Amino acid sequence: MAYIAPDKAAASCVACFAWGVLPGRYCRACYTFGQLHQVSECTCCHRLVPVKKSYCRLCWLQASLEAKDQVTILEPFLRQFSYQQLFFTNMHRQRSKGRGPRIGRAGRRGLRAQPVPSEPVTVPHSWEQLRLPLQTRRDYLRFERRRQADLTNPALIDARRIVASLAERCGWTRGVIRIVDRALVLLLSTHTPGDKIRFSDLFPALRARGLSVGRTVEVLIELGVLDDDRISVFETWLKRGLGDLSPGIHTDVEHWLRTLHDGGPRARPRSQATCWSYLRLARPALLAWQSATIISVRSPATTYSPSSTPFPALNAITR
Known part of the structure; x- marks a missing residue:
């Protein structure tokens, strides 16, 4: 044409x-x-x-x-x-109708059954690979499917079985299943029993190939091989927000913010936005106390009363 x-x-x-x-x-x-x-x-x-x-x-x-x-x-x-x-x-x-029967010349015929992953076959051997006590990082960016893919890896077979179960429960399309399978082949072809896959190692490789990170992580969590080494946003913000305070003020204010965020015996956890707002209001007073050479400070909500606090910012917090 x-x-x-x-x-x-x-x-x-x-x-x-x-x-x-x-x-x-x-x-x-x-x-x-x-x-x-x-x-x-x-x-x-x-x-x-x-x-x-x-x-x-x-x-x-x-x-x-x-x-x-x-x-x-x-x-x-x-x-x-x-x-x-x-x-x-x-x-x-003619488009594929997905689920349901199809029309054929000899009558209705069902969809072709999807192959069920077989159980991994354990081959007995007389040797054992010892693991070095080193925390080495893996570079999945250099993975080549044609040369390094191992579709018989027991971990990959178990992961594909989990994918089939999740796809049935969550309604994943064939395209999503294919993308997740590509990611699992990349991550589990060289996997050995006892190994953990760090999130910081898999994220660059999957993002560079346009593969789904969230669904792949969901499968790895259910498989029990994910080492989630992501740094919490709250921890990063806490380190940045209290970095210029003196050690005495830093320790007590950090304890106050953690209790505010995580909750305590008599306090429910607050949202991260609430912690940000409280620290933004208290920061001018904390810097003023630091410049006045006050070494230690307790939580304004528990130690100081609003009437005796000389700083308007702390009055707004303790109300």
Whole structure:
């Protein structure tokens, strides 16, 4: 078929009268239909066009529309209708329906069953690979699937079984399953029993290949091989917000903020935004105390009363 220019005007197919942007005089479906069948007179519409079993493609489409995908034999419908339903191009491409039965020549047939991952076969051996007491980091960016992929790895087989279970529970599409499987092959082909996969190692490799990090991490957590070494946002903010305070003030204020964030015996946990707001209000007073050479400070909410606090910021917090 010819190339379709972006600015080409729409036209009607000379065989099925479908309206759209065509590569030539025929739409793509009629062009393929004409390559497979001989030109003859259609029994229904009496046109000289390529026919299949004495009927043209337009009549077959009309019979399929009348049958509404309920039967597999369309010949009775070809002899009943006396009109044609026109349509746009590319409206009758066969698409996979996903779940449910499909229509076949011999009747309805079910979807092809998905292969169930087999149980890993443990081969007995007389040697054991000793692990070095070193925390080495792995570079998954250099992984080459053709040369390094090991689809028989027991960890990979177990992970694929978990993926099948999660896909059934969460409704993952085939595209999502394929992406997660690619990520698992990358991470588990060289996996040995007892190893842990760090999040900081897998994240650059998956992000560089455009693979799903969240769903892959979910599978690794259920498999029990993930070492989540991500630094908490609260810890990073706490280190940055209290970095310029003296050690005496820093220790007590950090304890106060952690209790505020995590909760205590008589206090419920507060959100991170609340902790940020409290520290922003208390920071001018803390810096003023530090400049006044006050060494230690207790939590304003427990030690100082609002009436005796000389700083308006702490009065706003303790209310």
